[in-house]
Amino acid sequence: MNDKLRISLFSLRVGVFIVLFFWTLDKFVRPDHAAAVYGNFYLISGLGPVVMKVLGALELVLIFGFLIGLKKRFTYGAVLMLHSISTLSSYKQYFQPFEKLNLLFFAALPMLSACFALYLLRDQDRLLTVS
Numbered sequence: 001m002n003d004k005l006r007i008s009l010f011s012l013r014v015g016v017f018i019v020l021f022f023w024t025l026d027k028f029v030r031p032d033h034a035a036a037v038y039g040n041f042y043l044i045s046g047l048g049p050v051v052m053k054v055l056g057a058l059e060l061v062l063i064f065g066f067l068i069g070l071k072k073r074f075t076y077g078a079v080l081m082l083h084s085i086s087t088l089s090s091y092k093q094y095f096q097p098f099e100k101l102n103l104l105f106f107a108a109l110p111m112l113s114a115c116f117a118l119y120l121l122r123d124q125d126r127l128l129t130v131s
Contacts, residue, residue: 009125012114016079017067019111024063027056041089069129072122080115087112 027034031052038052039045047055062082066075086108093105118125 005121005124006127009118009121010127012118013067013069013125016083016111016114016118017063020059020063020066020079020083024056024059027052027059031056041086069125069131072125072129072131076115076119076122080112080119083108083112083115 026037031049034052034056035045035047035049038047062075062078065071066079069075090105090108093102096102097106
């Protein structure tokens with residue numbers, strides 16, 4: 001396989017992992033903030049710190065599995081699904097790009113494209129994976 005493709009897929013996987021890792025850490029470091037995000041964007045309110053930490057622990061398992069290429073159909077698919085939901089739930093911010101910090105939400109779109117590409121090309125993504 002082409003080395004450029006292998007390196008490109010690896011760099012996409014690591015980049016997506018880094019973003020997801022810090023979003024996951026937020027559930028441990030600032031569980032109240034993470035709960036507010038769930039309430040505001042996913043319409044799931046009333047989640048306490050314990051629930052956020054459990055969700056964070058589950059996310060850590062998923063994203064580390066994604067990082068090492070474990071069960072790619074599941075982990076890459078779950079990352080794509082979760083990021084799709086996250087991106088779509090922020091739809092209001094896309095219609096008001098110049099209010100508050102809404103321009104930052106547009107960064108989710110290329111990341112969604114990266115998740116989609118990784119899912120489609122998961123069988124070719126073999127650099128530093130376990131499978």
